[in-house]
Amino acid sequence: MVSIDLNSDMGESFGAYALGDDEGMLGYVTSANVACGWHAGDPMVMARVVASAKRHGVAVGAHPGYPDLMGFGRRPMKLSSEEITNYMKYQIGALMAFAQSEGMRLQHVAPHGALGNLCQYDMEASRAICAAVAQIDASIMVYFCAGAVLGVAAEEMGLRAVSEIFADRAYMDDLSLAPRSMPGAMITDEETAIRRCVKMIREGKVTTVTGKEVAIAGDTLCIHGDGPKALPFAKSIREAFASEGILVARP
Secondary structure (H helix, E strand, C coil): CCEEEEEEEECCCECCECCCCHHHHCCCCCEEEEECCCCCCCHHHHHHHHHHHHHHCCEEEEECCCCCCCCCCCCCCCCCHHHHHHHHHHHHHHHHHHHHHCCCCEEEECCCHHHHHHCCCCHHHHHHHHHHHHHHCCCCEEEEECCCHHHHHHHHCCCCEEEEEECCECECCCCCECCCCCCCCECCCHHHHHHHHHHHHHHCEEECCCCCEEECCCCEEECCCCCCCHHHHHHHHHHHHHHHCCEECCC
């Protein structure tokens, strides 16, 4: 039977500002990418999400990004390899503390936003991220966007690389995600998005923004949890996968 991990970005609320229904989404996913306080999140949010993930039997992973709360980690920053490695250690270590306090292990690390986009082609940055993971705990998996060199860097260092595909994002011909500023970058029609998901998982193919069909490999599927239709969409995906005989399970 074909299987797929379902993940979602969580813990992105901050102080008095609430973003997304983490509790609701945890009822549908198998892995949670938890913000570590730099692009979003704070200690209270991190503690709450990790505890809730444990109750739901959902694996927890770190979602580290640039130190850019105002820009939500989506603005590029020029950092040295040493800075990237240490910034990753700082954020991963913070979430590990919350996971360990709940008797959980950190399952994976998934770079966020502009940092994650950088890992599509930048091998130096990718190796800096993987160095942090390897030095902390080499059993932690690295989630990378399908086609990104981050996956190559992880495997070079003996880490388990998990290829991530996206339920509601359009792809360029090189498998990079279409910029959010581009019309059609976000796939808003639920039926279209689900058909694309099934095709990516069952056939290993995706149709890009130019209409080209390219090969894509996916071990985990990201469902964004911050939209107004996020929960109904997650429910529909689970129902569609059940009817298609696609097993939902963590990596």
